[in-house]
Amino acid sequence: MSTEKTFKLDGRDIPFDDGDTVMDAALRAGEYIPHLCHDPDFPPHGSCRVCVVGVNGRHTASCTLQASEGMDVDNSSEDILEERRMLLQMLFVEGNHTCPACEKSGDCKLQAVAYHAGMLSPHFTHFFPKRSIDASHPEMMFYYNRCILCGLCVRVSKYEDKKSVFAISGRGIDSRLVFNSPSGKLGDTDFSPTDQAASVCPVGAILPKYLGYETPIGQRLYDFKPISVVGDETARDIAKDKLTNGGPDE
């Protein structure tokens, strides 16, 4: 007889090991919980709140919630789904996300999670912040309009690449990404397309230069399969692939 510990996710038994979060165990068992600031290969963060689930009537981020025996986790009630949709809508109105004009469209997690969550429109009044582009880096572009402040690049650059190219600065609605250089320009940092941080951005904020629509819209990652099936690793591989295929044309 198995002595495996389990908790319930929408009625299904999910096995887990000590120290697992609800997210870890669910993903391993093939159950998808939407997430943006989380990537299972890196420590959880808990900022986007899109992975919110219900436990005992309380809502909490599943990426930071320790799994425990007998827990009854709600990942699909209308309450939870609506909350997720509203959180996604908030992220859409905070920045300027013009998907048709974005190279990441079709490979973008924000877009894919929004489809998955059944978000039909941004709903809230757009903030239309005035944000710029940083094109100072020889190989990489940075689009402030699209950054959702998930902090993945910050964490990966600091802990994996040991570089600390990025940080989130300011606070509240004025939070923004900043770069580690005296000029504040990305081009004056030691950021490189081979950094792990170059391929973790869930949206089209960090992209290689000299690359436009090599893969036609309609044939991109989430065009074939929904995000609930595509793993985070595949998404990263696609991004890495683009990075190696970039570079100025002859």
Add this chain to the structure above:
Amino acid sequence: MQDLDSFLHGLLAESGDTPDRLLQHLIAVQKQYSHIPYDAIQVLSERLGIPPVQIYSVIEYYAFLHRNPRGKYDIRFSDNITDRMLGNRLLMQGMCKKLAVEPGIPRDDGKVTIEMTSCTGLCDQGPALLVNGIAVSKLTEMRIHKMVGLIEAGVPVGKWPGKFFIVEDNIQRRDMLLNKRLIKGSALESLLVKGADAILNDLDESGLRGRGGAGFKAGTKWRLCRDAAADEHYVVCNADEGEPGTFKDRVLLNSYADSVFEGMTLCGGIVGARKGFLYLRGEYLYLLKTLENTLQERRDANLLGNNILGQEGFDFDIEIHLGAGAYVCGEESALIESLEGKRGIPRKRPPFPVTSGYMQKPTVVNNVETLLAAARIAVYGGDWFRSAGTPESTGTKLFSISGDCERPGVYEYPFGVTIRQVLEDCGALDTQAVQLSGAAGFTIPPQEFYRQIAFEDVPSGGSLMVFNRQRDLLKMVLNFTRFFCHESCGFCTPCRIGGRLMNDLVEKVMVGYATSYDIHELKKIGRVLQKSAHCGLGTTAPNAVLDTLQKFPGTYSRRLVNKSYEPAFNLDKALEVSRQLTGRDDEEAHLRLGN
């Protein structure tokens, strides 16, 4: 002025070059140079081993730190709703005009900057401001006029008339805590005589619950920390007191600091900590000197330092850390981040500070008043304390009372006192509403004034703001939504964005553009914040909106454009999207309907 290099080297030599010193060093540099020069960031980066980008992000997080020079006279008007009710806006406008300066922008000659800041904790003697970090109370046109003269004449703040800087305690009602003086060292003697377990039992018996708001049992917290195995333990006194309308800790730190330090040392002795921190909000900078003096007196009396009261191995000392304008740093895990020199972003919990706090070590974080009460309980016993109050909320509690009443100030009451009683005592007439527990708290209408302040009924961290019938409660609501937008750390989606959406909707109601659909939206967004925000700031930020919507619906409904459920469609407003995108705002880009 001293050259930057030698200033920094002095600073680093005197107070250390470990990464946790970052925030304290930045505060010192800001004070000396009215900003953090780029060269200072370079030096600090090298010496503390922190990448420059992280230093920028810390500077830009704290409202009192700046990368560009501020004026030589750096003025911040306190902008709590109580300051507003006392006319702070007009005073600030007048001062800006007289000094020919735009809010937030340094004057061309670099002489002065003027702007608003969150509540500075002088609600009982406002309107108030900070000049170069030091509080000035009881502002009047006359006082502003004189300040303008002093500034234009270049008189250093240290030479301004002393009466500007008088901050009164305003204790209006004393009960068991404030009446019973504590002899210096008596709680520690009690610890040495009775032992730690007996004191913990006293605390349990007393029923003392945390006075910072959450109401966690103090005895349990200390025991959990003591029992968490680690090579170091820490004690932190939370003197961030940022909740709008709260100022009782200010009074305790001004007149009862010795008891607070005694409570910290007692806690240190029990949990096995050798170091304690008092995290003092930047707004209370003017208290720093006397607090440092009190610490020195205690060291001289062998009540701090090594072998306290001659007890071998009883080593404990206290260091004061300053905040720099960030309300969320009152949240215990954000406070710990800030103590470690970082941005005050609340941590994931669990683990809780009692097992993993400062430097990931077991840490007790307690409110100022909790520590003061604990020291008294160690001397006078648990029974003494629980003789007052209610079964679940024992003892007495300090309240900060401000707003529309004749006698604002600090009142000590046994828990269980009714709101009506408090209003009578402070001379509040014709009261429309009471805002209990600050901006994050509850809006109480007159039909609920019979209610008791206690964890069993309406809990309170101790702030009570009174609004009479002449007041427009929506102004209060808007003041609070702005406060939360300004103070959100920005870490999580619902608070960062949802808080701003709520604020914008309340503004829409205020200017008379909103429909009942917007009210529905306010409720929905409010619920998302309550349910999904990462920390207590976000989960409580919508309280005032939701409470007033429920209890004072007229405040909103009389302003709505269309009282039915239909959204009003404003064609010209809809064009705003195109205007924003094209960067146009000329006549042609507007639809003028109906004229």
